[in-house]
Amino acid sequence: MGNTRADELKLKLNELSNSIEPKLSKQLDLEKCERNINRLAEFSSECDACLQNFSDFENHLSQLLNQKESINKQDIKTHTKVIRQIETHLTDQHDLVSSGHYTGIYMSIGLSIGLLFGLVIFDNIGFGLPIGLAIGLAIGAGKDEEAKKKGKVI
Ligand SMILES: [Zn+2]
Secondary structure, eight states: OOHHHHHHHHHHHHHHHHHSOHHHHHHTTHHHHHHHHHHHHHHTTTOHHHHHHHHHHHHHHHHHHHTGGGOOHHHHHHHHHHHHHHHHHHHHHHOOBOTTHHHHHHHHHHHHHHHHHIIIIISOHHHHHHHHHHHHHHHHHHHHHHHHHTTOBO
């Protein structure tokens, strides 16, 4: 795929972003959309699924642009689903992670361990939770930073 097609799609995305309320733009997570587009374009010459996802996203975006005055909850839901599907493919097949991926994972691990330790050692959940959370956050943020350096974050 030439870069032109990706550029055109990003122009459309920009057009949508300029013609809707900032709040809606945030709900649609248009910044993330642009990153997804870049990745799909990057892999589409060697991956059919990426090319397919790209084409699907083109259609989806045209549809959103056509009805930009009347984007409703259902449309946002569909949009979120489309984005998630693209991300799932990128993470499963292309070894990428979404932004904040590790922080999310390690935070929940930290919380569970903190809960357990709080109960077992201190006999007090309130003791373990913040410690577990802090450790989880630190490890997760470090791993996210590392992934970012490697260019693995979508
Ligand atoms: Zn792919």
